[in-house]
Every structure is written in C-alpha cells, then in structure tokens.
Amino acid sequence: MRRLALVIALASGLFLPVTGSAQDGETSLFGSLQTVFFNQKSRLTYGKLQPWGGTEYREERSTFAVQQFDIFLQKPIGESFNAFVDLEYQLNYASDRRWGSLSLQEAWLNYTPMDELSLKVGMLYPAFNNLNEIKNRLALLPYIFRPGPYERLLRDVFLSEDYLPEQAFIQLYGAIPHGDVFWDYAFYVGNASASYISRRGEDGLPENDLNRNFEFLTGVDPTEFNMKLFGGRLGIRAREESFKAGVSLTHDYDNLRDTTRFPPIYDGIRTPLIGDAARVRIGADCSGSIGDVRFESEVIRVLYDHGPAEDRDIELDQLFYYTMLGYSFTDRLFLYGSFQAGRDIFDVTSRHRTITAGAAYRLSDDITAKAQYIVYQNELEHGSHVDELMIRFVFLGFSIVL
Amino acid sequence: MTHAFGRTRVLCVIGAATLLITCANTQRLSAQSDEGLQIFGSMQTVFFHQESELTIEGEGLSPWSGTETRNSFAMQQLDLFLRKEMGDDFTAFVDLEFQLNYSSEARWGSLSLQEAWMNYHVSDAFNVKTGLLFPAFNRLNEIKNRLALLPYLFRPLIYERLLSQKFYAEDFVPEHAFIQLYGSIPIGDFFADYAVYTGNAEASYITRQDSRGGIETDINPNFEFLSGVDPTEFKLKLFGGRLGLRTRDENVAFGVSMTHDYNNLRDTTRYPSYTLSRSARQLLGSDAPRIRIGADLAFRHGPLFFETELIKVLYDYERAERLKLEIEQSFAHGMVGYDIFPALTAYVSVQWGDYTFGIDSDYYVYSFGSAYRVNDAITAKAQLIMYEEGYEEEGVTESAFSHDVTIKFVFLGFSILL
Amino acid sequence: MNQLFRISALLAFLAVGVFQAQAQTVVIVNASVPSSTFSVEEVMDVYTLNKTHWDNGARVTVFDLKEGQAKRAFYEYIGMTEDDLQRIWLRKQFTGRARPPHSLSNETELVERVGKTPGGIGYASESAVRGKKNVRIIARLKGAP
Numbered sequence: 001m002r003r004l005a006l007v008i009a010l011a012s013g014l015f016l017p018v019t020g021s022a023q024d025g026e027t028s029l030f031g032s033l034q035t036v037f038f039n040q041k042s043r044l045t046y047g048k049l050q051p052w053g054g055t056e057y058r059e060e061r062s063t064f065a066v067q068q069f070d071i072f073l074q075k076p077i078g079e080s081f082n083a084f085v086d087l088e089y090q091l092n093y094a095s096d097r098r099w100g101s102l103s104l105q106e107a108w109l110n111y112t113p114m115d116e117l118s119l120k121v122g123m124l125y126p127a128f129n130n131l132n133e134i135k136n137r138l139a140l141l142p143y144i145f146r147p148g149p150y151e152r153l154l155r156d157v158f159l160s161e162d163y164l165p166e167q168a169f170i171q172l173y174g175a176i177p178h179g180d181v182f183w184d185y186a187f188y189v190g191n192a193s194a195s196y197i198s199r200r201g202e203d204g205l206p207e208n209d210l211n212r213n214f215e216f217l218t219g220v221d222p223t224e225f226n227m228k229l230f231g232g233r234l235g236i237r238a239r240e241e242s243f244k245a246g247v248s249l250t251h252d253y254d255n256l257r258d259t260t261r262f263p264p265i266y267d268g269i270r271t272p273l274i275g276d277a278a279r280v281r282i283g284a285d286c287s288g289s290i291g292d293v294r295f296e297s298e299v300i301r302v303l304y305d306h307g308p309a310e311d312r313d314i315e316l317d318q319l320f321y322y323t324m325l326g327y328s329f330t331d332r333l334f335l336y337g338s339f340q341a342g343r344d345i346f347d348v349t350s351r352h353r354t355i356t357a358g359a360a361y362r363l364s365d366d367i368t369a370k371a372q373y374i375v376y377q378n379e380l381e382h383g384s385h386v387d388e389l390m391i392r393f394v395f396l397g398f399s400i401v402l
Numbered sequence: 403m404t405h406a407f408g409r410t411r412v413l414c415v416i417g418a419a420t421l422l423i424t425c426a427n428t429q430r431l432s433a434q435s436d437e438g439l440q441i442f443g444s445m446q447t448v449f450f451h452q453e454s455e456l457t458i459e460g461e462g463l464s465p466w467s468g469t470e471t472r473n474s475f476a477m478q479q480l481d482l483f484l485r486k487e488m489g490d491d492f493t494a495f496v497d498l499e500f501q502l503n504y505s506s507e508a509r510w511g512s513l514s515l516q517e518a519w520m521n522y523h524v525s526d527a528f529n530v531k532t533g534l535l536f537p538a539f540n541r542l543n544e545i546k547n548r549l550a551l552l553p554y555l556f557r558p559l560i561y562e563r564l565l566s567q568k569f570y571a572e573d574f575v576p577e578h579a580f581i582q583l584y585g586s587i588p589i590g591d592f593f594a595d596y597a598v599y600t601g602n603a604e605a606s607y608i609t610r611q612d613s614r615g616g617i618e619t620d621i622n623p624n625f626e627f628l629s630g631v632d633p634t635e636f637k638l639k640l641f642g643g644r645l646g647l648r649t650r651d652e653n654v655a656f657g658v659s660m661t662h663d664y665n666n667l668r669d670t671t672r673y674p675s676y677t678l679s680r681s682a683r684q685l686l687g688s689d690a691p692r693i694r695i696g697a698d699l700a701f702r703h704g705p706l707f708f709e710t711e712l713i714k715v716l717y718d719y720e721r722a723e724r725l726k727l728e729i730e731q732s733f734a735h736g737m738v739g740y741d742i743f744p745a746l747t748a749y750v751s752v753q754w755g756d757y758t759f760g761i762d763s764d765y766y767v768y769s770f771g772s773a774y775r776v777n778d779a780i781t782a783k784a785q786l787i788m789y790e791e792g793y794e795e796e797g798v799t800e801s802a803f804s805h806d807v808t809i810k811f812v813f814l815g816f817s818i819l820l
Numbered sequence: 821m822n823q824l825f826r827i828s829a830l831l832a833f834l835a836v837g838v839f840q841a842q843a844q845t846v847v848i849v850n851a852s853v854p855s856s857t858f859s860v861e862e863v864m865d866v867y868t869l870n871k872t873h874w875d876n877g878a879r880v881t882v883f884d885l886k887e888g889q890a891k892r893a894f895y896e897y898i899g900m901t902e903d904d905l906q907r908i909w910l911r912k913q914f915t916g917r918a919r920p921p922h923s924l925s926n927e928t929e930l931v932e933r934v935g936k937t938p939g940g941i942g943y944a945s946e947s948a949v950r951g952k953k954n955v956r957i958i959a960r961l962k963g964a965p
Contacts, residue, residue, distance in 0.1 A: 027441060027442060027443070027820050029441055075779075077777065078779075081776075081780060085820070087500075090507075093506070095506065096611070096615075098615060100506075102504075102513065103504060103506060104477060104480060104500050104503065104504045107477045107480050109818050121447060121816060122445070123447070123503060169447070169449070190475060191474060194508060197503070197508065198510075199508060199509040199510055201509075202613040211470050214454045214456065214468075214470040216568050217502060218502060218509060218510050219476060219501070219503040219505075219508075219510030219511035220476055220502060220503075221472065221473070221476075222470070222472045223473070224472065224473060225473045228473070444914070485919070487879065487919070490873065490877055490878050490879045490939075491877070493916065519916075521916070523873060525873065526870065526871055545911060545915060548911075548914045548915070550910065551907075551910055551911055551914055588865070588870075593870060650864060650865065650870070651864070651868070651899065651904065652868060741903075744903055819910075
C-alpha cells in the first residue's frame, strides 16, 4: 500500500505544472483636485517713517479658482520597478488666456531591490525636510494654503526657489529598520536652480542668463556640473509612523543675474553681486501625533558663500520656520493652528510672519471640505524706511481624490 | 472481506490520482476585462553632456569663435496615448506629448497634441484615417516621436525635435496631415503598402499667438482672430503619399514617398538676416512650390539590422530661376545595428544634410550608441553624437560669410513604457 | 505485486496519453469566426497584427501566452521569435494601428477568453481545449514535441 501511494505520488508530481511569472501591472490613472473660493484683503504701507505714517494702498478681492488639479499615472513593472507621472494644472489654466500654469511635476522610474535601498531616476521631488516630497499633494494635507515656501500660489513672494530644492533627477534612498524605528536616508542630484534653466523669451526663442549664443532648447540646464544641486536627508521614523524627525542639507548655486525674481528695490544692491552665489540650505523637521493631537514643524536656513558680497560686507542670509498643531475632534474633523516666520537678508532685511487657523472635514473617503484663515505680514527695512505689507486671506474649498 | 476492502482502497487511490492529474492541468480562471479606453504611454529621461563650438567669419567682420560646455538632466519626452476601439470598424487614437521638463509658467519645453485621429477600417487593404496624424513618409515619419520604439536617444536630424530651432525639419518631412487613405495588400510573401494623404500647409503658415496674446500670420493679418488654423487657399495644402513593399515577417521593407506643398518664404524669423546674402534675400516674400521625394530601406537578418533613408527636396520657383539662385535640400542617413545578445543592441549611424538656399549649408552627424533592454518596459540607452554644421556663400560677390558649428553630445538615459 | 504492476502500467499509460495530448498544440478561434481554412501565413499575419479583421468584418482579438511549451511550439510554427513579435507589436501599438495581444498566464484562461471573445484567436495544448464548445480548432501544429 505504501509503495502504491509512493508510485501515485511520483506520477502526480510529473503532471503538476510549473507556473508563476512576474506580472507587470496595469497603468493606473488617478488624481486630485482642489477647488477654492477666497477673499483677500491687502494693505501696503510704503515708505513708512517711524513713527510717522507713509503712503498706504489697500485692495480687496474675492475669487473662485481651481487651485490645483493633478493627474497621476503609476505603473508597476515587474517585481522591482515602478514608474510614476504627475501632471499639474494650476489656477484655472488656459494657454490662450495665459491663466495659471500646466507643468510636468514628476516623471520618474523607481528601482527597489530591497526596502533599504531604492534608486529613483527622472524628474522627482527630492527628500528635504518633511513636506518637500509631498508639497503639491493637496489631498494629503489639511491645508488649502501651505506653509511659506511650499505654497505655490506665493512662490515668488516666499522665494521658494531659494528655500527648497524644487526638483532633482537621481535619488538614492531607503529605510533601514532598527528596533522600533526606521532610519531614513536620501541622497540626490539634479539640475541647477530654476532661474538658470533656459526658457522661452518674449520673441519665442530660447534664452538664458549665461550664454545666448548657444541656446536652441528650453528646459535644459546650461551650466557645468559643479553648479548642480547636491543634497540629502537623514531621518528617524517610528515604525508606527507616530513620530518622524530629520535633518536635510543641500548645496547648489543661486543665479544672482536673475533680477526678475526680486522686487525692483533690490536692483541697486544686486548689480555688483551679479554672478553665481554658492548656497547651502540646512533643514530640520519634526512631526508626529500623540493620540488625536498632531504636530509638525520645520526650519530652513539658507547660507551663501559669495565673494562679491563678502567684499562689500553685504549680508546674504535667509531663515524660515513653521509650527503646526492640530487636533482630530472626530474621525472626520481636524482643526489646526499654525505659526510661521522668517527673514530674508539681502543687505536689507525683510521679515515676515504668518498666523493661520483652519479646519478640514472629511465628507467621505474622497472628499474633504477645508477652511482656512491666514494673516500674512511682511516688513521690509531699508534705511530708515519700512514698507509693511499685510494680507488677510479667508479660504474655503473642497479637496477631491479622483 | 479484507481482500474486497483492499481492492476498494486501490480503486479509491487510482480515482484520487486521476483526479489529481486532471486537476493539475486545471488552473484558476480570471475575469475578462473590458476593452474600453486604453491609456498607455512612454517617457524618456536623460542626462546629457554637450560641448559646442561656434565660429563666424565674414568680410568686414572680425573672426569670432566661442565655446560652451553644459551638463543637463531632462525629461526629454513623455507621451500619453489614448486608444479606443469603437465597434469593429472604428478606432480612435490620441498622442499628447510633453517635452523637455515642460512647464508653462517657467516657459520650459513644450506640450502639444501630436496626433488625434479616427480610423475607419473598410478592410486591411483600405482604411481612412481623419484627424491630426503623422503621414506616411519614408519609414520613420510615422514613428518619429515614439522614442520607446527607437534605439536612439537622439534621432536622425530631420526627426530630432531637440534641434528643431537649428535644423528646419519642416522642409524635409511633412509633419502632419489630416486625411490619409492607406492599406496593405498581400502579394505572395509580401505586403504592398500604400498611403495617400492631404493636410494643412506647412507649420510656418499656420496662425500663431504673438507675445502680447494677439494673433499673427504671414499672410493677411486683417482677418485673423484664431491661432492654429491655416489661412491659405486649398492649392497650398500638403498632398503626398508612399508606396512600399514589406515581407510578411517584416524583416525587409522599402518604399518611395512623395509630397507636394509650398514653402512659406515670408517667414523671415527662420532665416536670420545675417545668414543670407543680398541675392538670397530676394527669394523671400512669397510661396515656393516644393516637392519632397523620399526613399527608405530597412532589413533585418538575425541580429544584424540596417536602416537607411534618403530625402530630396526640390523647388519649382520661378523667382529663383529668374535670379539663377539654387534652392534645394538633401538628406540621407544610414544606421547599422547589431543585437550583441537579445537584450543588448549596438549601432552606428551616419547622416548628411545639404541645405542650399542661395548659400550652401552642410550638416554631418556621426553617432554610435547602445540600448540595453532591462525588461519589457525599460531600456537603458547611451549615445555619442557629433554634429557639424557649416555654411558659406558660393559664387556671390556682395559679401562672403561663413559659420561653422560643432556640437558633441553624450547622452545617457532610460526609456520607459507606461 | 501483480496488482501493483498493473496499476503502475495503467498510470504510465495514462501519463503517456495525457502527455501527448498536452504536447499537441492547436490554434483555436472563437466559434463566431467564419469557417475557413487557415494557412500558417494567415495565422502569422494575425499574430503580426497585419490581419486585423475576419472575413465577416469582425475585429480580430489576439491572445498570447506569457510562457510555456505551447508558446514555444506556436512561435516555431509561425516562424517568428518573441523579440521579432514584440518589436512588431510595439510599433503597431504605439502608432495606434492595433492592440497588442492579450498576454495570459495559463492555457485554461486563454481558452476561456477565446471562447468568450467574438473574433478571438489563440493557441493552447489540445487537452486544454478538449470539450470546449465555444472554440474551434483551426490548425494542429506539425512537428510539435
């Protein structure tokens, strides 16, 4: 009987088919949309001589807008590869009316041979502090109006290009488990900062600030390799993701030829500084949750190493920090308050602070109603003059996952 | 009793074994998916190193020479395709193309609709395609932007969009058409391919937006209130076709192509004035009838493959004949490749272009590269390119002028199918 | 002992029979496909996506296997390599001319899909096809191992 059973078992084994091959996934298409109404009251006091007043300008506006619409494509390829694309549409984009913007924000290929090591290649958001990698994922954030440099609506006001490494092209990263935590690391390299990149001029022909004789492409970096962005982040994260902290560092150059990015009052200061200023960004982030309480904070310091500035004893320095504290009253309702502040020193000093309070109410898995109140104040000291800007925003909106 | 029980046991075991053997060949079923709208795409991300040298000489000018070196990452191209089958006879297809880190606010790169057409299939021998389409001209024109299908990072000059500001591809290839009749007829071991098409006049005629958002055209600005439309009369349109022969296994294919349209010689933005002699500038200002003739050949034998194309552009332009000025263009490229092993391909390519417009410009491109297929969806590519451009005036006495450009590229990149 | 021998012989006979039936690769079409003879060239034209519609005007839907003995036998039958076909399919897909074959993991799924898809064509081992009423065998591969 045993022999019979053995014969049958062997015979059966001959016919069991060999199966199994890695299957490529389908391309999945999804997205998010945030539509808002906002009321804005602004007051600019120009040339205020303390303690006397100066010229004051006021404005009030109300507007509806599709703040942002993202289309994502994702495709798993085999066991170890994954491709991802993010197309972003902002502010009622229309090419013929020149409203808003449409851009490719990310388009990368990821290779993960193991959780401790991944390689991402293509247009990507590099790991810098907590928010940089998800800065445009409005569906993941309770905010309508994001902290300072992360807020694309005020990119030129908050000088985002100075504070954040906006894009990189190769990133090596991973998470190493160690007891109850993960050690996160990331190292990346990318093009020089955006103001170097060749662009289409008013005449439709490509131009850049460096050497126009050779320009026939837009969107490419005309600089040499030493001008590129290099950076990284090291962090620690609790296994259950209740706590996360890290430090970040980048090195690149600031294009001080680009006078369009700053208010005209800087022209006189900038002219002798024209050139490439070595720039180091140092960041620190800390975030987490304890029960229903959630907190986030970041600080970014930007330091420059620029001979012409040092020769003239001109200080170049930037600082930004924010803290957010929030509470989940129910599964659906999240309330938060946030304080942000910073200063930009380009010989003259500009200080700003923002106080914001808001709420996000999850109507369903896909829809969140948001409200946010923001007061932004900015003071620019130049000589004995002080210019003050105050903007008060009230935002109402919906965030929808597609 | 014991004996009967033993027999029963044996029969049960045999039955179980038979069942097991049968079940071993029965595997799980999976649900049938809907056809619906197919969404797929491709992207190519690159890093390139570029060294450029420009030399200008002329009578009355001090010789000038400049060099530049750059390194750049870029999302060279991302294409999103939509395809839908509607019944047995109709198919719709859309190709949306993003180039060079496209951003409208930063004014980088470009976004364009490259194709958007509907196909009506009467039979394999007769189809009608209508909409924005790449017409059949030589072998590469229909797939010129399908980087995932090509081993190149940098395509043959007339198809390479990265050099569209330097090399006027529009003169050499019909970029878009709007109606194409085509089909394949089996003849023995071959298919005979044919295509005939018509489309708008060339791109430089098409109305466009100026920097202030107004609409401009080279023809008649008094009536212009739309961009992207062709303001010319019907006789200026593109007409063309291709006849080809291809083996059933597609290892050999060759064909001849021809088009007739007009070159917009009002478009002075394409010819910076310093590059034209006084005589050649007299050619400007009207429409020059243009005929393109193309020939293509491709074959594959095991791991060895070869592709070549030739294009000749002739003009029937009375003003040029009257001034005894020559205008014509030629382009040829040849590529030989070898599959070193199934996943690794290496190739070399040589290209030559001649652009005669009163003055004579020559272009040479030498390139070699490789493509390594990491898997079905990912290919790693590398390519070295040497581009040389030079022109000088011939037989013109007013002023002599020449410029030479040399650009060396090293490209590294990945092509990914989405 | 005699009984054991008889049972082993029976199992061996079954094995040979099953093995041969498994090994015989056949080309199948959905029952809706108009009945006619198909030469190997026509089958190749279908798999190179040059023939996109049947004689009754219905669209051809092509099914392929990811791997396996039947796949190897079929590719040898039509005289194409996997690389050749992938190259042709990619060009046809990316020019919008045709949809590449549905690539399936196993023969049973392929036979089911061909049976459910009007205009469907595929290949499998004969044993996988046996008893299926909604498919028709149009070719038996000669020289399949």
